[in-house]
Amino acid sequence: MTNPRMHDPEEKQAMLARLARIEGQVRAVRRMIDSDEECEGIAQQLSAARKALDRAFYEMVACMIKAGGAKRGDEREASADHVAELLARYA
Numbered sequence: 001m002t003n004p005r006m007h008d009p010e011e012k013q014a015m016l017a018r019l020a021r022i023e024g025q026v027r028a029v030r031r032m033i034d035s036d037e038e039c040e041g042i043a044q045q046l047s048a049a050r051k052a053l054d055r056a057f058y059e060m061v062a063c064m065i066k067a068g069g070a071k072r073g074d075e076r077e078a079s080a081d082h083v084a085e086l087l088a089r090y091a
Contacts, residue, residue, distance in 0.1 A: 006063055018056050025049040061087065 006012045029045045064083050 011059075011063070015056065015059060018052065018059070022049055022052045022056065025052065057090065061091075 006015060025045060026049055029042060029049065032042050032045060061083060064079070064086070067079070
């Protein structure tokens with residue numbers, strides 16, 4: 001089975017922008033902790049960052065599913081099995 005890649009320049013740029021926002025959220029959490037802010041506010045920001053990472057993860061899984069749809073027969077089944085395995089392991 002070949003490994004799918006993000007070849008669409010717009011999708012790639014959108015993912016990079018999403019990850020940059022997540023990176024900013026994590027930096028903000030570090031600043032909040034360093035500034036001794038309340039735990040509830042920090043937890044709220046961590047939750048937002050976690051959800052953003054989850055969305056990025058599902059975008060990658062969607063990429064794999066789209067790439068698997070173009071395959072035939074046994075290759076398509078192996079691709080679907082691989083995606084299912086990743087979802088079970090990481091989701």
